Amino acid sequence: MLARFAAVAATSAMLVFGLSFSPVAADDTDPEALVNALNAVFGANPGKRAAHTHGFCVKGSFVPTDEAGKLSKAPHLSGKGPWPVVGRFSMGGGDPAAPNGQKDNVRALAIHIDLGQGNQTDMVMISAPIFAAKTPAKFLELLQTVASKDKEKIGAFFAANPESTRQKAWLNARPVPASYATTPYFGVHTFTLTNAAGEKQIIKWKLLPKAGEASLTDDEVKAKDPDFYKPELTDRLAKGPVEFDVTSILGQPGDALDDPTALWPDDRKSVTVGTLTISALEDDATCDTNMFDPTNVVEGIEGPENDGIFKIRSPAYAVSFSRRNQ
Numbered sequence: 001m002l003a004r005f006a007a008v009a010a011t012s013a014m015l016v017f018g019l020s021f022s023p024v025a026a027d028d029t030d031p032e033a034l035v036n037a038l039n040a041v042f043g044a045n046p047g048k049r050a051a052h053t054h055g056f057c058v059k060g061s062f063v064p065t066d067e068a069g070k071l072s073k074a075p076h077l078s079g080k081g082p083w084p085v086v087g088r089f090s091m092g093g094g095d096p097a098a099p100n101g102q103k104d105n106v107r108a109l110a111i112h113i114d115l116g117q118g119n120q121t122d123m124v125m126i127s128a129p130i131f132a133a134k135t136p137a138k139f140l141e142l143l144q145t146v147a148s149k150d151k152e153k154i155g156a157f158f159a160a161n162p163e164s165t166r167q168k169a170w171l172n173a174r175p176v177p178a179s180y181a182t183t184p185y186f187g188v189h190t191f192t193l194t195n196a197a198g199e200k201q202i203i204k205w206k207l208l209p210k211a212g213e214a215s216l217t218d219d220e221v222k223a224k225d226p227d228f229y230k231p232e233l234t235d236r237l238a239k240g241p242v243e244f245d246v247t248s249i250l251g252q253p254g255d256a257l258d259d260p261t262a263l264w265p266d267d268r269k270s271v272t273v274g275t276l277t278i279s280a281l282e283d284d285a286t287c288d289t290n291m292f293d294p295t296n297v298v299e300g301i302e303g304p305e306n307d308g309i310f311k312i313r314s315p316a317y318a319v320s321f322s323r324r325n326q
């Protein structure tokens with residue numbers, strides 16, 4: 001398990017002592033520069049996340065299926081459960097008032113699964129199967145270009161990097177989710193699961209809402225308060241828990257492993273590995289005094305080896321975390 005608090009403490013110390021932080025990334029992008037660039041686009045909001053700023057905390061549990069243990073020896077997949085969960089739903093971007101009805105923005109769900117004895121593992125997902133940049137350097141360039149507000153430069157960036165247009169196009173081709181409970185969530189990166197016999201399987205996480213996918217028309221969105229997801233979920237939870245099927249999409253030889261802007265073909269088989277149940281809202285402080293870290297995985301689950309975006313997320317989140325807790 002990743003020593004997350006050690007990583008956060010180390011990054012804080014580096015910020016305090018002005019040491020440079022060397023990410024284990026495929027390029028030399030500085031995680032602090034990425035957070036500064038997010039702030040340049042969305043504004044710095046003291047005490048708040050640099051990204052996914054608009055959100056709220058929830059709690060629930062995770063129960064694995066019998067199939068899960070055949071794929072991975074991770075305790076929450078091979079054990080019985082229920083495993084307690086703390087989670088956070090959010091809108092993408094660093095706007096603390098990001099409207100819930102914005103079509104070309106991602107919805108997101110991040111969870112800590114409590115494995116007992118102070119251990120936890122995380123999943124940090126968005127409502128699109130792809131990210132907006134292939135590498136940290138490209139994401140930095142994208143953010144800095146958008147921050148310049150120079151329309152010509154912005155147009156030239158997207159013309160030169162068509163893979164960075166795919167996420168927005170994917171979102172624009174779909175209606176606005178009616179609820180945080182009625183959209184799928186994707187882990188985006190490739191993970192390798194290893195079972196007790198040492199067998200390995202490449203997968204991508206996908207959560208499917210048990211309530212089904214439900215959406216709003218553009219006119220329905222216009223009639224909504226910009227902050228409608230929290231009251232909607234509060235009403236929904238008063239009637240009963242919200243559930244998701246947690247699935248592993250099974251990769252095949254030739255599928256892109258290290259490119260978070262690449263889609264896998266639609267016909268890939270998937271296995272349901274468990275049920276995530278969200279039972280109630282939780283104090284935001286429970287989510288804010290901690291950070292959700294996609295690299296916080298346990299034995300039996302490994303992240304991608306050469307995906308620079310995956311590798312830089314943890315150090316970038318640690319910069320945001322240490323700044324918002326100063």
Ligand code: HEM
Nearest residue numbers: 034049050051052088108110125131188291316317320321
């Ligand atoms: C280089 C690429 C990325 C950068 C620089 C970045 C940056 C950030 C930052 C600074 C935060 C706030 C962390 C905190 O204060 O706790 C954050 C949160 C988040 N990011 Fe990213 N991110 C990147 C890629 C991704 C990708 C690929 C995904 C999709 C799976 C993603 C999903 C999320 C989610 C769901 C949160 C919210 C977690 C929460 O609720 O606390 N990010 N990101």
